[in-house]
Amino acid sequence: MSRGADSRAGGPVVVLAGGTGGAKLARGMLDAVAAPEQLAVVVNTGDDVEIYGAHVSPDPDLVAYWLADRIDPRGWGLAGDTFHVMDGLRELGVDVWFNLGDRDLAVGIERARRLAAGARLTEAIAALTRALGIGAQVLPMADEPVRTHVAARGRTWPFQEFMIVNGGAGPIEGVELRGIEAARPTPEVLAAIERAGAIVIGPSNPLVSIGPILAVPGMREALRAAAAPVVAVSPIVGGAVVKGPTAAFMAWAGQPLSAAGVAALYGDVLDGIVADEPLPDGLDLPVHVTDLMMPDAAGRARLARETLAFARALAS
Amino acid sequence: MSRGADSRAGGPVVVLAGGTGGAKLARGMLDAVAAPEQLAVVVNTGDDVEIYGAHVSPDPDLVAYWLADRIDPRGWGLAGDTFHVMDGLRELGVDVWFNLGDRDLAVGIERARRLAAGARLTEAIAALTRALGIGAQVLPMADEPVRTHVAARGRTWPFQEFMIVNGGAGPIEGVELRGIEAARPTPEVLAAIERAGAIVIGPSNPLVSIGPILAVPGMREALRAAAAPVVAVSPIVGGAVVKGPTAAFMAWAGQPLSAAGVAALYGDVLDGIVADEPLPDGLDLPVHVTDLMMPDAAGRARLARETLAFARALAS
Numbered sequence: 188m189s190r191g192a193d194s195r196a197g198g199p200v201v202v203l204a205g206g207t208g209g210a211k212l213a214r215g216m217l218d219a220v221a222a223p224e225q226l227a228v229v230v231n232t233g234d235d236v237e238i239y240g241a242h243v244s245p246d247p248d249l250v251a252y253w254l255a256d257r258i259d260p261r262g263w264g265l266a267g268d269t270f271h272v273m274d275g276l277r278e279l280g281v282d283v284w285f286n287l288g289d290r291d292l293a294v295g296i297e298r299a300r301r302l303a304a305g306a307r308l309t310e311a312i313a314a315l316t317r318a319l320g321i322g323a324q325v326l327p328m329a330d331e332p333v334r335t336h337v338a339a340r341g342r343t344w345p346f347q348e349f350m351i352v353n354g355g356a357g358p359i360e361g362v363e364l365r366g367i368e369a370a371r372p373t374p375e376v377l378a379a380i381e382r383a384g385a386i387v388i389g390p391s392n393p394l395v396s397i398g399p400i401l402a403v404p405g406m407r408e409a410l411r412a413a414a415a416p417v418v419a420v421s422p423i424v425g426g427a428v429v430k431g432p433t434a435a436f437m438a439w440a441g442q443p444l445s446a447a448g449v450a451a452l453y454g455d456v457l458d459g460i461v462a463d464e465p466l467p468d469g470l471d472l473p474v475h476v477t478d479l480m481m482p483d484a485a486g487r488a489r490l491a492r493e494t495l496a497f498a499r500a501l502a503s
Numbered sequence: 504m505s506r507g508a509d510s511r512a513g514g515p516v517v518v519l520a521g522g523t524g525g526a527k528l529a530r531g532m533l534d535a536v537a538a539p540e541q542l543a544v545v546v547n548t549g550d551d552v553e554i555y556g557a558h559v560s561p562d563p564d565l566v567a568y569w570l571a572d573r574i575d576p577r578g579w580g581l582a583g584d585t586f587h588v589m590d591g592l593r594e595l596g597v598d599v600w601f602n603l604g605d606r607d608l609a610v611g612i613e614r615a616r617r618l619a620a621g622a623r624l625t626e627a628i629a630a631l632t633r634a635l636g637i638g639a640q641v642l643p644m645a646d647e648p649v650r651t652h653v654a655a656r657g658r659t660w661p662f663q664e665f666m667i668v669n670g671g672a673g674p675i676e677g678v679e680l681r682g683i684e685a686a687r688p689t690p691e692v693l694a695a696i697e698r699a700g701a702i703v704i705g706p707s708n709p710l711v712s713i714g715p716i717l718a719v720p721g722m723r724e725a726l727r728a729a730a731a732p733v734v735a736v737s738p739i740v741g742g743a744v745v746k747g748p749t750a751a752f753m754a755w756a757g758q759p760l761s762a763a764g765v766a767a768l769y770g771d772v773l774d775g776i777v778a779d780e781p782l783p784d785g786l787d788l789p790v791h792v793t794d795l796m797m798p799d800a801a802g803r804a805r806l807a808r809e810t811l812a813f814a815r816a817l818a819s
Contacts, residue, residue: 269585271605275610276609290594293590297597318594319595
C-alpha cells in the first residue's frame with residue numbers, strides 16, 4: 188500500500204495464489220465480494236509444463252476449477268474426470284509420471300492451440316475460464332514463460348518433476364526461476380492491482396507458489412504502489428504446513444516455519460498478516476489472529492471475509 | 504515385376520493400403536501369410552494431420568487397428584474407445600470437426616512426442632505398432648510429410664477437412680500432394696519391396712489413398728524393379744464403390760469407374776488385377792475375377808489367399 192491510500196477495501200479484490208491454499212481462499216473470496224467480477228486472482232505460472240501436446244498450467248487451472256466449483260475431491264483436476272488418455276499412453280509403454288484427466292487434458296490442449304495461434308497466456312486462460320462459466324478473472328502473473336526449478340538431492344528438477352517424481356522431498360538446495368528476468372506483470376495484473384480495494388496474498392507456499400509471482404520484475408513495485416492494503420494469509424498452521432513441501436523450502440530460505448518467517452519473505456510489500464498466533468515481539472506488522480483452516484465452503488468464506496475486514500481496517 | 508523375376512510369391516508379402524478396403528485386405532493377408540513378420544503394409548500418409556497436440560495418421564492407424572483386431576465396428580478408431588477429451592473440447596467452445604477417441608488420441612500424442620524427439624515417422628509408427636502387439640510391419644510410404652489437398656466446390660481442402668467438413672462431396676477439381684517432391688520411399692519400404700514374394704495394391708481409393716504412395720518419387724521405379732509380381736485388387740464392385748468418394752475422384756481423373764479405369768491409373772507397375780468382372784477386350788493385363796466383398800474375417804482371408812495365389816501364378 189502506498190502512502191495516502193484511500194479507503195477502497197470494499198471494492199475489487201486481488202488474491203495472489205499458487206497451490207491449494209490460495210485456490211481455496213480465492214473460492215472463499217467469491218462469496219465475500221459483491222460480484223464475481225470484483226475478484227481477480229493473480230496466479231503463479233512457474234509450474235506450467237508442456238506435455239502430451241498440451242500446455243498445462245497447474246496453478247491457474249487449480250484456481251479455475253475451484254472458482255467453477257469443479258475441483259475434484261482428490262484435490263486437483265476436474266471433478267469426475269476420467270483418465271483414458273493416460274491409460275492409453277501407458278498401454279503404449281509411456282512412463283506416465285504426470286497424470287492428467289481427459290477433460291483436464293482438453294483444457295491444456297486448447298490452451299496450447301491458442302498459444303500456438305499467437306494468443307498471450309492471459310488471453311488463452313481468459314477464454315478457458317469464460318468457457319467454464321467463471322466470472323472472476325484468473326490472471327497469470329506474466330505472459331512470458333517462467334519455469335521454476337528446484338535443486339534437491341543432487342539434481343535440478345523442473346517443479347512438477349520435483350513434486351511428483353521426487354515426491355517433493357528435500358532438503359532443498361536451491362530454487363531457480365528460469366525466464367523470470369524477461370517476465371513482466373501483464374497489463375491485466377497491473378490494472379487489477381491498481382484498482383483493487385484489497386490485495387490478499389493467499390496461504391500458498393511462500394517460496395515456490397507466491398515467490399515466483401513476487402519475483403516478476405515490477406511486481407513488488409506495483410504492490411507497494413497500490414492504493415489498497417496488501418495482507419497475507421499465512422500458510423503455517425500450528426507451526427506446521429497444511430499441505431505440500433513448504434517446510435523444506437522455508438528451511439532452505441533460512442526462515443522459521445511461522446507467520447514471522449512468511450512475513451520476512453514477503454518483506455515490505457506487506458501491510459498486515461493473518462496468522463493463527465501473534466507475531467513475536469518486535470515485529471512491527473499488524474496481525475489478525477484467527478483459525479486458518481478452511482475445511483468447507485463456510486470455512487473458506489469465513490476466512491475470506493475476516494481477511495477482507497482486516498484489510499479494510501488497515502486501509503481506513 | 505522386373506524381367507527375370509524368380510518365384511518368390513510364397514515369401515514375404517507387401518500390401519499397399521490407404522483406407523478401409525486396403526486395411527481389411529491387409530488383415531486378411533495376416534491369415535494368408537505364414538507368420539505376421541511375413542507381412543509389410545505400406546501406407547498412405549497424405550491424410551496425416553497435426554491436431555489437438557497430436558500427430559494423427561489416419562491410414563496407418565486404420566491399418567494398425569485392423570491388424571491388431573482392435574478396429575471399432577464404426578469403421579475407424581479403437582474398439583470401445585471413449586470421447587471424453589472431445590467432449591471436454593466442445594465444452595470449451597472448440598469446433599470439434601475432427602473426432603478422435605481418447606485412446607486414439609493417446610496414439611497420436613505419443614507419435615507427436617516421438618517425432619518431436621527426432622524419430623522418423625517410420626520409427627514412431629513401429630514403436631506404436633509393437634506396443635499394440637502387431638507382428639506385421641506398418642510402413643509409412645515416406646518419412647517426409649506429404650499432405651493431400653483436394654480442390655472441390657471452389658475451395659482447396661486438406662484431405663481430412665475435405666472428407667469430414669465437406670462430406671467428401673465433389674465434383675473434384677484437383678488433387679495436390681503437398682510435399683511429395685521431397686518425399687522418398689523409406690529404406691524399410693524399399694527393403695520390403697525388394698524381398699517381397701508378392702506385392703498387392705489394396706482396394707483403396709486409387710487417387711487419394713494409393714495415388715500418394717505411387718507418387719512418392721522412386722516408388723513406381725522400385726515396384727517395377729521388384730522381383731515380385733505386383734497385383735492390384737480393384738476397389739470397384741459392380742460398377743460402384745464400396746465405401747468413400749472414389750467415384751468423384753475417378754471422374755476427375757477421366758477414368759471409368761471400373762477395374763479397367765483402376766488399371767489405367769496404376770499403369771505399368773501392374774502385373775495383374777483382381778476384379779469382379781473381366782476387363783474389356785483389348786486390355787492386355789492378366790485378371791483374376793472373383794467376389795471382391797470382404798464381409799467378415801473369412802471373406803477377408805479368402806480374398807487375400809486368392810490374390811496371393813493369383814500373384815504366385817503370375818510369378819511362375
